[in-house]
Amino acid sequence: MQTGATRVHDTIGAITRHIRTNALAPGDRLPSEAFFSDNLKVSRTVVREAFRSLAALRLIDLSAGRRATVARVDHGAMSAIIEHGVHTDQISVHQIYDVRRTIETRTAALAALHRTDAQAERIVGLAQAMARDIDTPPAVMEHDLAMHIAIAEAARNPVFAMIVGAFEGVTRETWPIGWRSRTSRKEQLVMIDLHIALAEAIATGDPARAAELMAEHFDVSVRALIAAGIA
Structure with a gap:
């Protein structure tokens, strides 16, 4: 049985794969939380936590009221x-x-x-x-x-x-x-x-x-x- 941490980890992997396979570039928008929730069969809470983790790693940018975007690499x-x-x-x-x-x-x-x-x-x-x-x-x-x-x-x-x-x-x-x-x-x-x-x-x-x-x-x-x- 998957734990919450495992689901978040797997969701992070799925989001980064989506970025790679769709050749998204810095500034490109990611699909919504609902999209990933439906396609990965996880709750939106899990997707939201995955987004926050990716934002902390500076891989995506999150802005209130806007769709997440691919971040430009920084240090x-x-x-x-x-x-x-x-x-x-x-x-x-x-x-x-x-x-x-x-x-x-x-x-x-x-x-x-x-x-x-x-x-x-x-x-x-x-x-x-x-x-x-x-x-x-x-x-x-x-x-x-x-x-x-x-x-x-x-x-x-x-x-x-x-x-x-x-x-x-x-x-x-x-x-x-x-x-x-x-x-x-x-x-x-x-x-x-x-x-x-x-x-x-x-x-x-x-x-x-x-x-x-x-x-x-x-x-x-x-x-x-x-x-x-x-x-």
Whole structure:
């Protein structure tokens, strides 16, 4: 005999199969709750719970009074898992930075190869904005985060952009700690100058140099976190 949880699980599978077999794209509407209830022989309560689960996973969008639609892929669900892992001591900050270093050295190289002129201009502009706003750390952080996303997007692989975006929540918690550990203007400038050099390597189309600088940036960042006592 099926339990309620099993029925919901099976209904989730049926809805996702419907999306695939009907080649539904982001923004396309799904059939109604009544349609799935009738075709799957389950209650509308089960279908509603399945819809809510899919919405929590960012696979569909739910709006009051409107038909559910296929969602555009984003990093929300992955971000929640990563943050949960950190806050419950299942993932360490250093493990996250190790993964980021591996992934983002690749995004930097690919961005140097594939970026458009507009993307290169934005990446350089964000690095320069970090230098301009050096006396306003929250602004520096926003430029820094935006630059890493811009580099991932310029790599022309949406999976990279999604993964890098998923780390943003944890980075927002660790970035101020790392910044405060850089107690001298010289140390702050080292971090910012690395970003400027990285942006210029991407803009000039030098993948090897871009990857090298991104790796160095993460090495410097990890040393700053260690100095701040982050394990």
